[in-house]
Structures are given as C-alpha cells and as structure tokens.
Amino acid sequence: RKTMVVKIGSSTLVEDGELRRDFISALASQARDLCEAGWNLVVVSSGAIACGAPLLGFERRPADMPSLQACASVGQCVLSAAYDEEFRAVGLLTSLVLLTRGDTARRTSYLHARDALTRLVDLGVVPIVNENDTTAVDEIKFGDNDTLAALVSCLVSADLCVTLSDIDGLYTANPSLDPNAEFIPRVDKIDAAIIGSAGDSTTTVGTGGMITKIRSCRILMTAGIESVICSGAEELPLVRLANGEQVGTRFVPP
Ligand code: ADP
Secondary structure, three states: OEEEEEEEOHHHHEEOOEEOHHHHHHHHHHHHHHHHOOEEEEEEEOOHHHHHHHHOOOOOOOOOHHHHHHHHHHHHHHHHHHHHHHHHOOOOOEEEEEEOHHHHHOHHHHHHHHHHHHHHHHOOOEEEEEEOOOOOOHHHOOOOHHHHHHHHHHHOOOOEEEEEEOOOOEEOOOOOOOOOOOEEOEEOOOOHHHHHHOOOOOOOOOOOHHHHHHHHHHHHHHOOOEEEEEEOOOOOHHHHHHOOOOOOEEEOOO
C-alpha cells in the first residue's frame, strides 16, 4: 500500500471562528475512497487554537502563551471529536497523535513515534497529528504544521505529502499583494528564485505563509518524497492526486 500525508491549514478548517464540518466530512469520504484504492492516510491538522479561541470568548487569537495553550487544549478536543464523528460515519477510525519537537529530535522517541504511527496505519486507522500546543512552548516547537507534516512524512515513509491551503499553489510572488504573480505548476529544484517568491501569510488565521511550506517541500525533496500544495476548496483533490492528475503545484524530487 502507498501512504499519503495530508496537511490542513487553519484557514481551510476554521471559518469565522466555526469549525467547517462540511470540509471534514468531504475529507472523510475521500479518505474512504483512498483506503479502498490502496492508500493509507495520515492527517496533519492545524486549527486547535482557531477552534478553541471563540469558545473561550476570545474575539481574536490571544497574544499570551497561557491563553494560547488554553485555546489549544479546548480546541483540540472539539477538533478531534469532529474528526472522530465524520470519519466513523464512513467506517474509518481516527486516532490522536500530539507531538513536540523533542519527539523527533531524540533517536529513541523518534523510533517510538515512528513505530506507533506505522502500527496505527497498518491497523487501518487514520492518525490525526498535531503539535502539542498545550505543552510545547517556543523553545520546543516545530513552530508550524508545514514543518511537522514534512517530518511526519519522513516518519511514515510517505509516497506523497499534500498541503491543503487557502491558495491553489505556489506563485512567483504573493498574489494577494502582486497582481502580476504567475502560477508555478511544477518545481524540480528549490533554488533562490523559488525561495524568494515565497512570502508570509496575509490571512488572519494562517500562521506559516508560503515560506514554511517551501522549506517543508525542500525537506521532502531531500528525502525523495513528492509533495503538492493545492487549495482545500478544490473538488476531491486527494482522490484526483492519487489518480495521478495534476492539481496545484507539484514538487518533484530528483
Ligand atoms: P495555511 O493556513 O493554509 O497554512 P497560510 O495563510 O499560512 O495558509 O499560507 C498561504 C498564504 O501564503 C497565501 O494565502 C498567500 O497569502 C501567502 N503567500 C505568500 N507568498 C506566496 C506565493 N509566492 N504564492 C502563493 N501564496 C503566497
């Protein structure tokens, strides 16, 4: 069987402070189709803080660490419950895997994380992975789920890592700032021009922007794993990618 890692950004999952159940339900039905077509799936999901903040009465993402940790803790529960319900409705079990950077930086814990994820996937479970934002403070953070998705892809020896974003792929510049930005359908080498094109996030809930996505694609290229950045609003992107269709920007390792 092949393995696909899918990273979902906060801006795709949470809209006006509400978790998008329709998105998770569409993801679940794609997961079922992929499983039947011989793919294992691992989801790296953001959205815990964005989901928890309004429930705790914050109008926007709080600035202090303890409030962020509280939002993450509350939001993660709601998020995991939504994945559990929607995936179970199509006959799939999910599991929750919260990691910190230490879990992949030390050899023994790296191997434990790898063994646990591999076993879950072999059992037909769809692990939902996130950074443990309740206990991970700055010094011990991956920092963004783009980097986490790249490391998880290496852990499970993925065949493909798909980032579902609020944008349909990589452009020569941030298209919300530069009207002349052109779409790049395929990248074979991450050179200075590609890195220079990538800017920060201009959305309010996104965190990494394009630069962390490019860095994570570079890790994946080095590891020989193909990756794709495409829009979460695309029609059945995962199923189409599994069928070899061109969707979004492909980063093809040598
Ligand atoms: P997510 O929440 O999906 O991780 P982000 O908001 O963090 O999404 O990152 C995607 C955003 O990065 C885009 O919406 C866009 O504003 C910005 N961006 C910066 N540079 C580029 C570029 N060269 N091509 C595409 N998007 C870019």
